[in-house]
Amino acid sequence: MASSSSPSSLFLLLSLISFSGVVSSRQLSIPRKPEPSNAAGTARWLAAQNSWGVLSTISNDLEGAPFGNVVSFSDGLPGQGRGIPYFYLTTLDPTPRDALKDPRVSFAISEAPTGTCGKIDPENPTCSKLTLNGKFKLVEGNSSEAEFARQALFSKHPEMKDWPEDHNFQLFKLDIEHIFLIDWFGGPKPLSPEEYLKYKQNQFSLLSLA
Amino acid sequence: MASSSSPSSLFLLLSLISFSGVVSSRQLSIPRKPEPSNAAGTARWLAAQNSWGVLSTISNDLEGAPFGNVVSFSDGLPGQGRGIPYFYLTTLDPTPRDALKDPRVSFAISEAPTGTCGKIDPENPTCSKLTLNGKFKLVEGNSSEAEFARQALFSKHPEMKDWPEDHNFQLFKLDIEHIFLIDWFGGPKPLSPEEYLKYKQNQFSLLSLA
Numbered sequence: 001m002a003s004s005s006s007p008s009s010l011f012l013l014l015s016l017i018s019f020s021g022v023v024s025s026r027q028l029s030i031p032r033k034p035e036p037s038n039a040a041g042t043a044r045w046l047a048a049q050n051s052w053g054v055l056s057t058i059s060n061d062l063e064g065a066p067f068g069n070v071v072s073f074s075d076g077l078p079g080q081g082r083g084i085p086y087f088y089l090t091t092l093d094p095t096p097r098d099a100l101k102d103p104r105v106s107f108a109i110s111e112a113p114t115g116t117c118g119k120i121d122p123e124n125p126t127c128s129k130l131t132l133n134g135k136f137k138l139v140e141g142n143s144s145e146a147e148f149a150r151q152a153l154f155s156k157h158p159e160m161k162d163w164p165e166d167h168n169f170q171l172f173k174l175d176i177e178h179i180f181l182i183d184w185f186g187g188p189k190p191l192s193p194e195e196y197l198k199y200k201q202n203q204f205s206l207l208s209l210a
Numbered sequence: 211m212a213s214s215s216s217p218s219s220l221f222l223l224l225s226l227i228s229f230s231g232v233v234s235s236r237q238l239s240i241p242r243k244p245e246p247s248n249a250a251g252t253a254r255w256l257a258a259q260n261s262w263g264v265l266s267t268i269s270n271d272l273e274g275a276p277f278g279n280v281v282s283f284s285d286g287l288p289g290q291g292r293g294i295p296y297f298y299l300t301t302l303d304p305t306p307r308d309a310l311k312d313p314r315v316s317f318a319i320s321e322a323p324t325g326t327c328g329k330i331d332p333e334n335p336t337c338s339k340l341t342l343n344g345k346f347k348l349v350e351g352n353s354s355e356a357e358f359a360r361q362a363l364f365s366k367h368p369e370m371k372d373w374p375e376d377h378n379f380q381l382f383k384l385d386i387e388h389i390f391l392i393d394w395f396g397g398p399k400p401l402s403p404e405e406y407l408k409y410k411q412n413q414f415s416l417l418s419l420a
Binding site: 058 | 261262263264265266267268269272274275276277278279280281282298302304314315316317318319320322323330331332333334339341343367369370388390397
């Protein structure tokens with residue numbers, strides 16, 4: 001494989017393989033990045049392809065200052081994402097403690113980790129980025145949404161199911177109220193939560209890596 | 211090279227090559243990740259090895275909610291970093307506009323983009339992460355610090371020097387007041403801004419990729 005791939009496609013493939021569950025041995029095709037004119041598709045592609053981002057809260061410990069924290073997330077099983085970021089967090093961590101006091105949170109992800117920006121700078125507007133703002137909510141452990149969230153998270157982050165029980169990890173989600181998307185020159189793309197959430201992943205065209 | 215490297219070391223190398231300026235053809239060695247017990251070293255290594263992160267502000271547009279935004283940064287030329295994140299931003303972007311109204315900001319980076327976490331989940335505490343909180347400040351354009359910041363940014367992000375003049379990009383920095391570091395089990399590592407800033411990069415041991 002290595003000898004027959006260009007460094008950039010190899011980097012892309014290795015990047016994806018490094019995200020457990022994103023590429024399996026059975027599924028060596030990935031959704032192709034939508035055109036920049038397709039704001040909903042690009043935003044949903046970013047949410048589906050990424051496995052981690054930065055969740056920001058109003059910090060209680062830091063007297064109301066913003067506080068960003070690296071967290072893992074998933075919006076669904078590969079090809080079945082709904083665009084809603086689900087998290088598996090413990091209140092031993094300051095971020096969920098903050099968000100349970102003040103639910104206003106911001107979740108930022110970049111195209112850079114997917115490998116598809118190549119050598120384009122992560123701050124270059126053609127290396128897309130997405131910030132979802134809204135309310136942080138606990139997902140009740142016995143609901144059907146909790147089952148969806150658990151499968152979403154444990155498929156993309158297999159080690160989570162073995163994380164220590166005494167840490168009391170819980171399922172949380174971001175109820176999206178505002179979307180900031182940069183995927184080309186010319187400033188943020190207008191995109192409503194409704195347009196974002198109604199986009200169907202089966203609209204992605206596939207890029208074969210096999 | 212590809213055929214003689216393991217996927218993880220190849221991924222690490224390609225990851226580094228993808229960060230322009232971090233690895234040059236003349237310099238195929240990189241600082242080795244310090245031991246987790248070395249909090250200052252680990253934090254400074256994260257700041258030196260990363261090229262982007264998420265800068266969070268108190269949003270003016272979103273009425274005081276936190277707002278995280280993906281930005282590029284640099285703390286210095288390779289091997290000469292000072293630990294202070296410097297940014298090259300335009301007030302066409304909401305983040306510096308917010309921070310010029312309320313200077314309290316948070317800057318979060320992960321070990322994940324460096325490739326050294328391998329398949330360890332980005333939320334696993336052994337995949338280290340750093341959040342720097344403090345005040346956002348403009349770096350005056352004709353100061354010696356501005357010259358350091360410009361070299362720091364343009365060496366790691368070569369395309370920045372060609373970004374459009376009419377966007378009025380300016381140099382900014384984060385004056386660090388609080389550090390949140392996770393680099394192992396057991397919660398955040400106590401680390402003061404003083405301990406972090408006084409750490410000398412020449413204390414890094416080198417990992418040869420040649």
